[in-house]
Amino acid sequence: MSQPDEIINKEISRINLHLPRARKSLVKLLNEDTPKVQLRDGSFHYFKREELEYLKSLLEEWELEKLNLPIVLEITTAWHGYFRVRGEIEIKVIEKILGIYNILEEKKEITLPRYLLSKIRKTLPTTTTYAFIME
Numbered sequence: 269m270s271q272p273d274e275i276i277n278k279e280i281s282r283i284n285l286h287l288p289r290a291r292k293s294l295v296k297l298l299n300e301d302t303p304k305v306q307l308r309d310g311s312f313h314y315f316k317r318e319e320l321e322y323l324k325s326l327l328e329e330w331e332l333e334k335l336n337l338p339i340v341l342e343i344t345t346a347w348h349g350y351f352r353v354r355g356e357i358e359i360k361v362i363e364k365i366l367g368i369y370n371i372l373e374e375k376k377e378i379t380l381p382r383y384l385l386s387k388i389r390k391t392l393p394t395t396t397t398y399a400f401i402m403e
Contacts, residue, residue, distance in 0.1 A: 276402060283400050285309040291336035294323055298332075305338070313338070316394045323395060326364050331357050338397040341385065346403040350379050365391050 288305040297303040303315040315337065324332060335357040342352040353362050354377045362378070363369035365388060388396055 293333050294335040295332045337395050340399045342399050344401045
């Protein structure tokens with residue numbers, strides 16, 4: 269890797285210190301008195317209980333253990349004007365919020381236009397986060 273790429277990767281790592289060290293399932297968070305995850309910088313990110321309950325209302329009972337939070341909205345250098353979401357349950361949640369969910373389609377990854385980020389973040393401010401990725 270060239271020196272400029274190393275510098276950029278280090279800077280992206282610094283920018284992503286707000287990401288969780290590990291994500292937790294919706295079930296686990298609902299059972300915590302104070303739902304939170306520890307971030308890479310050592311601080312904590314707290315989830316609003318109302319938001320967790322809202323997510324619960326969008327999903328089947330068996331999906332609650334499979335939804336890991338926060339949902340990561342990936343901003344990549346490869347796609348200008350777009351972002352990516354990965355994970356079947358995560359995608360289901362995002363598509364339901366956007367009103368584009370189709371029960372007959374199972375997806376592991378989706379790419380959406382960035383202008384939709386504001387609607388997602390307004391609906392799920394504590395249960396979504398951004399990750400900046402260099403590809």
